[in-house]
Amino acid sequence: MENRILEEKEVKDLLSRYGIRVPKGIVVKNLPDKIDIDFPVVLKVSDPGILHKSDVGGVILNIKDFDELNEKFSIMKKKFPESKFLIESMEKPGIEVIVGVIKDKTFGESIMFGLGGIFTELYRDVSFRLIPIDEYDAREMINEIKARKIFDGFRNIKVDKESVIDLLLKVSRLVMDMGGKVDQLDLNPVIVRDDGSVVVDAKMVVIP
Amino acid sequence: MFDHLLNPRSIAIIGASSDEKKIGNVVVKNLIYFNYSGRIYPVNPKSEKIYGLKTYPSIEDINDEIDLAIITLSAPLVPDAVEACVKKNVKYVIVIAGGFSETGEKGAELEREILQKINGTNTRIIGPNTVGIYVPRSNVSTALTLPERTALPGDGKIAFISQSGALGLLTMDTISEYGTGISAFINLGNRIDLSENELLKYFENDEKTGSIVLYIENFKDGREFYKVAKETILKKPIVVLKSGRTSEGAKAASLHTGALSSNDAITDGVLRQAGIIRAYSETELMDYGKVLAYQRPLFGDRIAIITTAGGLGVITADYLVSENNGVGMKLANLSEETKKKIKENIVPFGSAENPIDLTADGSTEQYSRVLEILNYDQNVDGIIVYALFQTAKVDETLIDVLEKYMKGKPMVVGILGSKIGKRMILEAERRGIPAFPSMERTVKAIKVLYMRGKYLKGRNKYGK
Numbered sequence: 307m308e309n310r311i312l313e314e315k316e317v318k319d320l321l322s323r324y325g326i327r328v329p330k331g332i333v334v335k336n337l338p339d340k341i342d343i344d345f346p347v348v349l350k351v352s353d354p355g356i357l358h359k360s361d362v363g364g365v366i367l368n369i370k371d372f373d374e375l376n377e378k379f380s381i382m383k384k385k386f387p388e389s390k391f392l393i394e395s396m397e398k399p400g401i402e403v404i405v406g407v408i409k410d411k412t413f414g415e416s417i418m419f420g421l422g423g424i425f426t427e428l429y430r431d432v433s434f435r436l437i438p439i440d441e442y443d444a445r446e447m448i449n450e451i452k453a454r455k456i457f458d459g460f461r462n463i464k465v466d467k468e469s470v471i472d473l474l475l476k477v478s479r480l481v482m483d484m485g486g487k488v489d490q491l492d493l494n495p496v497i498v499r500d501d502g503s504v505v506v507d508a509k510m511v512v513i514p
Numbered sequence: 515m516f517d518h519l520l521n522p523r524s525i526a527i528i529g530a531s532s533d534e535k536k537i538g539n540v541v542v543k544n545l546i547y548f549n550y551s552g553r554i555y556p557v558n559p560k561s562e563k564i565y566g567l568k569t570y571p572s573i574e575d576i577n578d579e580i581d582l583a584i585i586t587l588s589a590p591l592v593p594d595a596v597e598a599c600v601k602k603n604v605k606y607v608i609v610i611a612g613g614f615s616e617t618g619e620k621g622a623e624l625e626r627e628i629l630q631k632i633n634g635t636n637t638r639i640i641g642p643n644t645v646g647i648y649v650p651r652s653n654v655s656t657a658l659t660l661p662e663r664t665a666l667p668g669d670g671k672i673a674f675i676s677q678s679g680a681l682g683l684l685t686m687d688t689i690s691e692y693g694t695g696i697s698a699f700i701n702l703g704n705r706i707d708l709s710e711n712e713l714l715k716y717f718e719n720d721e722k723t724g725s726i727v728l729y730i731e732n733f734k735d736g737r738e739f740y741k742v743a744k745e746t747i748l749k750k751p752i753v754v755l756k757s758g759r760t761s762e763g764a765k766a767a768s769l770h771t772g773a774l775s776s777n778d779a780i781t782d783g784v785l786r787q788a789g790i791i792r793a794y795s796e797t798e799l800m801d802y803g804k805v806l807a808y809q810r811p812l813f814g815d816r817i818a819i820i821t822t823a824g825g826l827g828v829i830t831a832d833y834l835v836s837e838n839n840g841v842g843m844k845l846a847n848l849s850e851e852t853k854k855k856i857k858e859n860i861v862p863f864g865s866a867e868n869p870i871d872l873t874a875d876g877s878t879e880q881y882s883r884v885l886e887i888l889n890y891d892q893n894v895d896g897i898i899v900y901a902l903f904q905t906a907k908v909d910e911t912l913i914d915v916l917e918k919y920m921k922g923k924p925m926v927v928g929i930l931g932s933k934i935g936k937r938m939i940l941e942a943e944r945r946g947i948p949a950f951p952s953m954e955r956t957v958k959a960i961k962v963l964y965m966r967g968k969y970l971k972g973r974n975k976y977g978k
Binding site for chain 1: 732733736737740776777779780781782783784786787972973975976977
């Protein structure tokens with residue numbers, strides 16, 4: 307059997323069960339009359355066949371009210387007539403980081419941490435550890451990246467470093483609990499503010 | 515576990531030869547040359563005596579237990595020879611010949627054949643495609659070195675495991691120049707049986723070994739290596755030189771994490787997670803192994819520098835503190851009392867500030883006093899001493915002073931120069947004082963002590 311790509315909401319529900327913060331959201335086929343989510347919201351196509359949503363114009367950010375949502379929803383619906391959609395509250399900005407999991411052929415399940423955005427990829431400023439990790443490992447993962455100063459109050463930017471450590475530990479536990487079924491996991495971006503870390507986008511590939 | 519490999523009571527050489535061009539000749543000759551004190555049994559059906567030693571037509575004809583057999587035959591003849599060793603219940607077999615999996619499928623088939631022969635038996639294989647072992651404590655060398663061209667190190671504290679034979683031999687040749695010794699050298703070769711993981715476990719409890727250094731091209735079992743190393747590290751420091759840093763080799767992955775992960779980035783994380791120090795050259799590999807074997811870990815990063823040459827002090831301070839082209843540690847902020855006391859002991863134009871400069875007027879006595887004062891300063895975690903013997907007031911008894919302070923705060927010594935300098939490094943080596951012939955190597959060595967201390971402390975505080 308082939309590896310399965312989970313839907314974003316499935317992944318986020320799973321994360322929630324581990325006490326990892328995700329934005330409030332609902333999955334719909336058609337837009338309901340009203341939604342129980344505070345504006346602004348984000349509208350995303352939710353289709354396991356579409357792994358990279360932004361590349362195909364499947365993400366609309368910062369929708370301010372219901373009228374705008376209505377309008378944007380019909381645009382999306384036309385573009386992806388067969389797909390479902392995820393409506394989520396739009397997170398306040400912060401520092402963006404990436405937390406990922408990969409199965410390395412030499413060492414097995416490994417967890418990655420890095421600063422989000424294009425510079426991470428440009429500089430490959432990331433750190434790895436084998437799963438399971440403990441608190442020391444999580445701390446060192448953050449200390450190891452070149453941009454580490456941003457977590458220690460650089461230019462008065464306030465971020466909750468402890469919430470990142472907590473997130474890394476919880477991801478490690480989740481992967482352990484899934485007993486070798488996680489092939490790849492991307493939490494990218496995770497927004498880190500002074501009030502904690504929230505996983506804004508999540509992708510997971512599982513081995514059946 | 516590997517006592518009979520590293521300290522064999524008897525060695526059989528299968529393929530021993532009186533023809534000086536043959537490997538089977540050099541191995542016997544080297545055992546004699548290195549004064550191996552155990553029993554040597556050359557096996558060769560055709561000749562009667564080799565270098566005065568009685569030869570045996572087959573290993574089964576030897577009326578003795580064989581701890582170690584060295585097979586010097588060519589690859590196609592090896593499986594039968596291994597079978598004979600198994601029958602004889604030989605404990606360890608070193609297969610020197612190449613021509614196995616490194617050459618293709620035919621060779622790989624030979625390896626599988628050998629593995630089948632030892633499967634379920636007590637016989638273990640080192641290699642094939644290996645120079646074997648060199649163990650100074652038992653005068654065993656299976657390496658095909660020419661004594662007139664190659665030096666091998668004396669007995670010491672560094673256990674050296676290498677996947678490459680030539681790199682191992684050249685590195686040992688190099689460290690011999692400054693008298694650094696090893697506790698054992700093992701070349702894994704194609705590693706069909708004996709691997710680095712078992713050897714780590716062995717050296718963890720080997721009393722002669724103070725640190726373990728490895729040159730690795732690829733891990734036999736990455737997970738297992740990580741587990742074993744993480745355990746071993748609590749008792750013995752481990753240094754790894756891992757090649758293949760630039761080959762990506764990451765599997766095709768659809769997600770972002772996959773694109774960012776190279777084998778080496780993960781390897782780097784694993785090494786850190788296990789508390790292993792990573793070296794990037796053979797010089798670093800052996801320097802780090804040496805300093806970790808000779809000196810205790812450093813639990814803080816505030817360093818005091820003593821020198822009689824001002825230039826060395828400032829360059830070292832730069833190198834110590836800088837994050838770029840440096841090691842990112844701290845220059846200790848000496849207490850007022852320390853500075854006052856130092857001032858009383860050195861010439862007025864010297865520097866009582868860190869880096870402490872005794873100037874060319876500095877004497878052995880001043881080194882001694884300053885070392886004592888620094889050892890009482892709470893603001894100092896570790897000390898770099900430049901023991902510069904080139905000036906008149908410094909005499910050779912400075913080595914005695916340094917030896918005395920090996921009991922004090924962790925200290926690394928820099929001794930520069932080619933004449934008395936080199937001679938005094940050799941003397942420092944004899945006394946187990948970690949001394950290095952350049953500023954760069956001295957500073958990197960103290961950093962490594964700190965890395966080990968930091969890991970042990972962190973693991974203790976936050977780890978499970």
